[in-house]
Amino acid sequence: MTSFDARPSPRIVFGAGRLAELPECVATLGVSKLLLVTDPGIVAAGHVGRATGYLEAAGLSVTVFQGTHVNPSESDIEACRSFATELQPDAIIGLGGGSSMDTAKGCNFLLHNPGRMSDYRGYGLAKNAMLPFIAIPTTAGTGSECQSYAVVSRDGSHEKMACGDPKALAKIAILDPELTVSQPQPVATLTALDALSHALESAVCTKRNPISSAYSAEAFRLIASAIRPVLAGSAGPDTRGRMLLGAAMAGSAIENSMLGAAHATANPLTARFDVAHGHAVSLMLPHVVRLNSADPAAAAIYDGLARTLGEPLLPWLEETIALAGLDTPVIDPATIPDLAADAARQWTGRFNPVPLRDPEITSLYHSSFAAAAAP
Ligand SMILES: [Fe+2]
Incomplete structure (x- = not known):
């Protein structure tokens, strides 16, 4: 086994209606003057x-503070x-x-x-020290509530910077499925x-370890x-709760390992063609x-996830993504060399289990665009 350092997780307060326990959560931190960052x-x-x-x-x-932007x-x-400098709070929510999580974390930095x-x-x-931070997600996706990174765009460009510090990790994450409605x-x-x-x-990246793998596997199961009900808009309270907890646990998986080629190749699609991150x-x-x-x-890891599903992973994945019904972005294949050059500079790509060089990246873009163009 390779060596690793496991990173802490916030205290997770999970359950419908548990936003009501925010004052008790604040009390455990010994603070009383709060800045709430939102949009x-x-x-x-x-x-x-x-x-x-x-x-x-x-x-x-x-x-x-409701000045958060996407x-x-x-x-x-x-x-x-x-x-915040004007206010001088003693904790941030x-x-x-x-985007609200990243703005709150960035402000804390x-x-x-x-x-x-x-x-x-x-x-x-x-x-220097940072203030205690309480994360309360209203979407089930980024997992930012369980990560010590703020993702911020450099001024004047689409370049995203990952700024991390152990002090930026939330002390408490309140996961209340009623908020995702x-x-x-x-x-x-x-x-x-x-x-x-x-x-x-995170399940297959080269920085995976027993802790991150446990988070990845349970995140995937949830x-x-x-x-599928979430994509169909038919998710009930229990399903929304599983999605919210799964997204947070996937965030903990990233916190303890890394990402890979899908993020490395998706980020240039967002930067150059404004394709939304989840779509890209x-x-x-x-x-x-x-x-x-x-x-x-x-x-072997994919096979394990397929056993969780009870069916082969790749067809399930393709069918699931198709259910989202997203419009195909029109991207000229002539841009692939530029996209590939951008993708090769993405930090996350270095942790993909199959080394990402120009031929692999170019081939990923060609196969993705060909699949998107197919009737
Ligand atoms: Fe992502």
Whole structure:
């Protein structure tokens, strides 16, 4: 066995209606002046009003920052940091999707550490303390609530920077399936596909270890049991709960290992053609599974996941993605050399079980675009 360091998980508070326990969660951290980071959609859905209502009823002070934008940039983080500097909270709550989590985490990096987010690209570069952070996801997908990374776009470009630090990990994640009811169907679809890709990529990546593999396997079991009703818009409370917990556990799997070729090849599709992250990953994932099946150890792991399903993995995966009914993006194959050059620079690709060189990347794009163009 190879050596590894397991990373901690937040305290997970899971269950329908458990947002009501937010004041008790805050009390365990010994804090009382809270900054809640969210976006206007989550305010409109009523979740922010419920959270602040519970906190204020318990005599706690909470101030809302609702300036989160999709795919937050360095400037977005700076706006939140400046708001927080004025307020001087003693803890931060992120309530919303991945963008709210990333904005809250990014603000936490910069509140007591100098510079910009680009100074913290990588892992463990923040010298000063961060505030206790409580993550409350309203989407079931990114798994950001269980990760110590903030993903932030560099100002003036689409380049995404992963800025990680053990101090940025949430102390508590409240997983309340009632909060995911408000997700618009396109969000539920794309985040579900992303979560599925997290379980599958972390399961076989070269940084996998016994801890991450346990998270990946259980994440896959939960997500596989829930994803088709979620894609169909027919998921009931129990199914939504399995999806939410599966997405969080896939986040813990990434925290303890890495991703792989589907993310490495999807990110350039998002950067160059604005294909939404979950969509881009779903376009690449079956082709990556086919490629990785050439690696005997990865193939054995896929076989284990197929036993969980009770049917072969790849056909199930292709059928599941087809059920999402996503429109095929029109991408000129002449752009493949540029996409491949971008993909080769993606950090996540280095951890794919089959080494990713130009021929493999080019072939992945060709097979994905050919499949998408097929009638
Ligand atoms: Fe992802």
